[in-house]
Amino acid sequence: MVAINQNMFEAGITTDRPGGASLMVLPLNLIAQIVSNVDDTGDLARLCRTCRVLNYMALPQLYNSLTLTSYDRIRYRGEQPEGIGSASPFTMGLNAVITRSYATLVRSITLRGGWKERELEEHAQVGRVPDSSMLLNIAVRAAVDRMTNLESFSWELNTKMLETVYSGLTQLPKLTSLTIRFPSTRHPQPTFVLPGMPHLRSLKITDIDPLCYPDDIATMLLKSRKLRELKLHWSPRMRNAQEPSVCLHDYFRKCIASKQPLPVKKLCFQNMYAFHSEDFNIAFDPTTVEDVVFLSGTDSLGLVNTFVDNSWPTVVPNKKLRIKSIRMDTISKRNSEFLGNFKGLQRLYFVNVTADSSDYLNSLRPTPGSNSSALTSPASDYPNGITVNSPSPATAASPASLLNIALNVRDSYLANIATNHGATLRHLLLSSKWPLSTAMIARLVHSCPNLEQLALATEFSSMESLGMLVPFLRKLVALRLLIPAGSPPPQNSSTSNGASRGQSAASSENPPRVNKDLGSTEGSIGWTKAIEDALLKSRSLADLVELDDELLTYMMSYDLADKNVFGNVKIVGMGWKAFELRDFYKAPILSRDESVVQSPAVDLSTETEEENPTNGTNGAGAENRSPKQPTASNPTSPSLPPNIPDAALTSKSWTAPSNPFSTLGKRTRGDDDDESGVRQAPLDLREDANHPSPNFPKRGCFPRTMTDDGQVMRRDMRRVGWEVLQHWEIWALDAQEI
Structure with a gap:
């Protein structure tokens, strides 16, 4: 075998140009590695037209x-x-x-x-x-x-x-x-x-x-x-x-x-x-x-x-x-x-x-365009919307008997899955027709401990238990919550079109977006009030998913911040939305400001003048500080991801929902109830001045995972689309394709 000259890995094609750095200054093997990662056909074609060296490297990949x-x-x-x-x-x-x-x-x-x-019928007649x-x-x-x-x-x-x-x-x-x-x-x-x-x-x-x-x-x-x-x-x-x-x-x-x-x-x-x-x-x-x-x-x-x-x-x-x-x-x-x-x-x-x-409530695929419609056979149209196989209304079975048959079939499937395949099962995509109760999810989780990707439909009342059962799936990396079939459309949605739903089209009745202007909190007050009303009115998973993306990521960044529980989870889907989970990070705890007494609300400012007198600000400017701006005395203050509602964090009028719940059902626990050794931050409660009665409902923030240095753990998240989900089987294989 011919010995390799090490100089070829360090040699470039050209010297530095007066106009600036050139790609061709890099070693040839590094340029070849960069070109090999180009996937777009247009980019490859443009590389082929750049110079002879790039043409030599990109042409085989283009063709x-x-x-x-x-x-x-x-x-x-x-x-x-x-x-x-x-x-x-x-x-x-x-x-x-x-x-x-x-x-x-x-x-x-x-x-x-x-x-x-052209003239296909005429040619066919004469063979x-x-x-x-x-x-x-x-x-x-x-x-x-x-x-x-x-x-x-x-x-x-x-x-x-x-x-x-x-x-x-x-x-x-x-x-x-x-x-x-x-x-x-x-x-x-x-x-x-x-x-x-x-x-x-x-x-x-x-x-x-x-x-x-x-x-x-x-x-x-x-x-x-x-x-x-x-x-x-x-x-x-x-x-x-x-x-x-x-x-x-x-x-x-x-x-x-x-x-x-x-x-x-x-x-x-x-x-x-x-x-x-x-x-x-x-x-x-x-x-x-x-x-x-x-x-x-x-x-x-x-x-x-x-x-x-x-x-x-x-x-x-x-x-x-x-x-x-x-x-x-x-x-x-x-x-x-x-x-x-x-x-x-x-x-x-x-x-x-x-x-x-089409199950549009759970569909995340892009709308088929003219190209894809020419590649596949069109779906058959049925007269009057009735399939040929459908029984006539006169001979149809009663709803009660059909429900009993469906429940028996569901129980038979779950029993065979748990008994025969639970120990070896890695991926499981269940039918959206089966909204599972807490007992069913518990049996499924305990019998299938090696699940890596899981998709199921659950009853809205069982979501609280789901957060306690997920820790038993130590290998779980992808979780998809399906909206049960037959669920009513979201209350805040004015459209039922699957394409617009998959693209998260905004409705006129949807809550307004977060006002990013930190100097004005008037818009955030209306926004948080609309969000609170939407949370209180949520009666199904579809209503919860319909909420604004920034609020969902804000809530879930607390809920999924426990490394011991969700450390391996990389992606979470809820209905027609999906979120990619990224790095964990620390954030200052949101403390209570006793000097401000307003309507039932929570002070979400990061720190007050009394708690941190060295922050370099006076009382007039304290409320205008964003939590993601590091202070001079604390240069390591973590930067929050861009999807967190900054206006809601800095506003002293942010109203948290009563009886707060987790988007994944993680139970609110005090320090005494924590069995896993992870400390939960106490809820910030303030009694309304107009309702001094101790029976008046309290309002608080979401459960938070505390660290030893007194900060709260959060998780960086972002909304993802089909370009990411197509690489996960529980989404990609949910289609009529072989």
Whole structure:
């Protein structure tokens, strides 16, 4: 091995320039490390146009993963159409791969969107493929032939992929992942026997419709002996119309005939509506399956589907299952019995979002735009808002009997989870239809001590107990509180739209924002009064989540400041909001000012003239000092995060809610009741001068965790969106996606 010259790690490209420091002064390996962390495609393209060195480093990353999106109409950026002076970005991307020497850099390519096919019906009547579709497949085949290092290929266009592209993919020696989408239109198209790809490890086929495009995948499944991940998505039309046209034997007949079951590890079925056959038991090796996803896409009772769904057994005979993860959206007695027939489950996800109910109260996903709507099949519309599977009002069961059935199914699920999988469970996403009581949460927590991510719906009255049960989950890093299904909309909300809810749209009835002007406390008085009224009127979790973000972060910064209890928790979600927990820090204790007697209020100033005579201020200027401004005598005074309502802290008229409670249910305890050794700061109480009676309700601050030096512990927090939550499974996997 050639010895490495250490000077290359210290050498730069250019010397210092008169105009200032240059990036190229840094060592080459450090520049390469910086470029490798650039994810935005536009930034990578601009780096490639900067200089030759950055072009050399950024070009392989720019072409490593290509996503070309086609649109059936011309789009405009401002006043100029996309591709002005040339062609569409989609075709120009294919042209760059075909005509330039960049094809070997491509490792993954995705073709998606809508391809406009002219006179499709006329061509279908005479048995021809439109020329535009054929030319598209020829261009893609030319690009595939040049991408010799291609590892992943995704066809997500709304037109069918032809045999020309299939034959080109079989010649790629490194292709391990393939995604195929069938068109949703019902026009005659040529059918093919999909060829085998020996190196394929992941196969995903979406929008399968046997009556429209009966392409044969049996040969591909038989010859792909390295296949470890199989995802099959059928068109929702068959399940909605109770049309059992799917014959699983046709897909796996060659594996069954050759007695070579597929040794897959991940098996995903979506919108499958098919009878079970005994041959299906030998199509897969159940001892190798570790991850199972079964999504039906509907939230109706599905009484008609009973004839098909009940044909499937709840246990594989004479086989020991080794399933580690299950994700499903169907809740039934049969599924709960299936969970009780094996042990060792590590991840369990109940998908709450279905085609019938978007569950906007718990949805944090961004609103689908025009791009994503072209990639997925539209949700089926039902006449008069009634699904085909829904029983008629005359034959529907009584509400009491339906409630008893739902409770029995819920108890069966929880019992099987606690008994068979509690010791091994790591991730748990429960259904929002199950608002758990304190006793249920306690049993779940004690039987699943190794949970790392937990999402559940709880009764509003049980939130007080939740804060006492969380400390038993020592490994918990993510907690998501779901708003129970069927909950009334928030009292302060004037909209029920899921998109605006996810984006935290402001309502005219919402409490006003905090007045940041420390010199004026008139706005903060009205703000805190509105917040107090909102807290007192809160009767559900939805009402609590509807409060202003700054108040929620202010309250939770106290509630989650106990390192012994919430030290490992990194993110907390409540309904359609989520907060990232950051560092712990110390803050001065909020003391009481006996010289000021006003209406029932709490003095939240950090320190008074009498307590700290060396603060360098007089009485007139004491109230204008912000707690996050360090004093001359105390330069280490901690800086509070920017999301804390400063005006509320400095105002002497801040009114705390009566009977204060924690947003996570952490109980208010005195020094004598603290069993964990953490001292809680006493509540600041002041009796109203107009109501001197000792029976008059006191008002105080939230519970605080004291330190040995007499300060209070707080936690830095910030509101986060989908860009952060998509990396946490209890949020990312709560969707109708395989």
